[in-house]
Amino acid sequence: MDKKFDRQVNRKGTASQKWEKYGDSDILPMWVADTDFMSPPSVIEALHERIDHGVFGYTNVPTELNQLVIERMQSLYQWQISSDDIVWLPGLVCGLNLACRAVGASGDTVISPKPVYPPFMSAPRLSDREVCTVPLKENNQHFTIDLDALEKSLTDRSRLLLFCNPHNPGGAVYRQEELEALASIIIQHDLYICSDEIHCDLILEAGLQHTPIASIGEEISRRTITLMAPSKTYNIAGLGCSFAIITDKQLRQQFINVRKGIVPDVNLLGYTAAIAAYKAGDEWNQQQLDYLRENRDYLQREINLIPGLKLLPIEATYLAWIDISGAKLTNPAHFFEQAGVGMSPGRDFGDANYMRLNFGCPRSTLEEAIRRIKAAIINELPA
Numbered sequence: 037m038d039k040k041f042d043r044q045v046n047r048k049g050t051a052s053q054k055w056e057k058y059g060d061s062d063i064l065p066m067w068v069a070d071t072d073f074m075s076p077p078s079v080i081e082a083l084h085e086r087i088d089h090g091v092f093g094y095t096n097v098p099t100e101l102n103q104l105v106i107e108r109m110q111s112l113y114q115w116q117i118s119s120d121d122i123v124w125l126p127g128l129v130c131g132l133n134l135a136c137r138a139v140g141a142s143g144d145t146v147i148s149p150k151p152v153y154p155p156f157m158s159a160p161r162l163s164d165r166e167v168c169t170v171p172l173k174e175n176n177q178h179f180t181i182d183l184d185a186l187e188k189s190l191t192d193r194s195r196l197l198l199f200c201n202p203h204n205p206g207g208a209v210y211r212q213e214e215l216e217a218l219a220s221i222i223i224q225h226d227l228y229i230c231s232d233e234i235h236c237d238l239i240l241e242a243g244l245q246h247t248p249i250a251s252i253g254e255e256i257s258r259r260t261i262t263l264m265a266p267s268k269t270y271n272i273a274g275l276g277c278s279f280a281i282i283t284d285k286q287l288r289q290q291f292i293n294v295r296k297g298i299v300p301d302v303n304l305l306g307y308t309a310a311i312a313a314y315k316a317g318d319e320w321n322q323q324q325l326d327y328l329r330e331n332r333d334y335l336q337r338e339i340n341l342i343p344g345l346k347l348l349p350i351e352a353t354y355l356a357w358i359d360i361s362g363a364k365l366t367n368p369a370h371f372f373e374q375a376g377v378g379m380s381p382g383r384d385f386g387d388a389n390y391m392r393l394n395f396g397c398p399r400s401t402l403e404e405a406i407r408r409i410k411a412a413i414i415n416e417l418p419a
């Protein structure tokens with residue numbers, strides 16, 4: 037196993053959101069979704085080189101980066117796009133919000149799965165849209181959208197579905213059949229879809245692969261805003277470089293219109309890091325995936341041995357969605373923080389029966405977190 041991911045990088049004093057939350061308290065931060073790994077050497081070198089140039093004026097989208105994205109979509113997904121289809125963004129959350137504003141009108145309904153990454157539920161409201169949530173259901177230890185519930189929830193004001201693939205939280209990777217069934221509902225009901233695929237390079241389960249929903253056919257492609265980024269994969273979220281792929285000219289123009297004068301361009305260091313990541317980061321990511329897979333397997337085994345906790349197989353992402361309902365805790369986030377582990381409360385994602393744990397960290401940190409969680413739960417058990 038690759039030792040570089042075992043390295044404990046001290047992030048305290050670096051204005052890290054993750055590590056500043058708990059100040060000097062002895063709480064392991066396992067919440068916000070960045071990893072504690074250093075980015076690939078190729079990314080760090082490219083940034084050094086750009087910094088050494090010493091001039092940091094306004095920048096254009098580098099042609100090379102568009103070309104890398106086009107080649108990537110072709111080689112990974114056999115999806116043919118052109119550089120006109122790509123809209124660069126400083127973040128994916130801003131892409132979700134723009135999608136809500138670009139489709140339909142004030143008062144229309146945006147559908148979101150639940151549980152889900154919180155901005156899926158806030159973006160519609162911030163965009164003067166109603167939000168309607170549709171539950172995920174468990175099918176053979178795999179989370180999936182309840183398509184019957186989705187169809188039943190539709191009204192004549194429904195315009196847009198926010199979709200997350202791989203899904204956060206839970207890490208579900210949607211299968212081809214699921215994507216086809218969802219696409220046919222979207223087409224049949226004249227809806228649009230914004231597909232957040234930020235975790236697409238983090239597939240852990242052997243035999244599974246990512247499929248962008250827009251890549252499965254022309255008709256669904258015309259109705260899709262796909263959002264992707266190198267940020268999660270290469271741990272460069274702080275550099276703010278993401279993109280939307282919108283193949284339909286009119287939809288793309290609507291999206292571009294609502295960003296005008298409000299959303300800034302991506303900064304040049306973000307572009308620099310993205311080029312290096314996509315050009316030379318694949319081997320590094322394969323090593324990272326091997327490491328994360330071992331973390332996942334360890335976590336899966338250990339969590340399921342703790343009374344009252346349950347963890348279904350995680351197909352993708354470094355985010356574990358732990359069912360804590362059996363532990364009967366009144367304030368789970370506080371309980372685990374008292375135990376020295378800072379996780380994201382499931383309540384924020386729409387289900388208080390869960391906690392989300394970020395396992396994108398050195399194994400030794402994960403082992404310590406498990407030791408603390410186990411001790412706290414065992415302590416709580418009736419004598």
Ligand SMILES: Cc1ncc(COP(=O)(O)O)c(C=O)c1O
Pocket residue numbers: 069126127128129130153200204232234265267273278
């Ligand atoms: C599904 C999903 N979308 C978007 C984001 C955040 O994207 P950004 O930081 O680029 O706004 C996250 C981060 O956790 C995420 O999990």
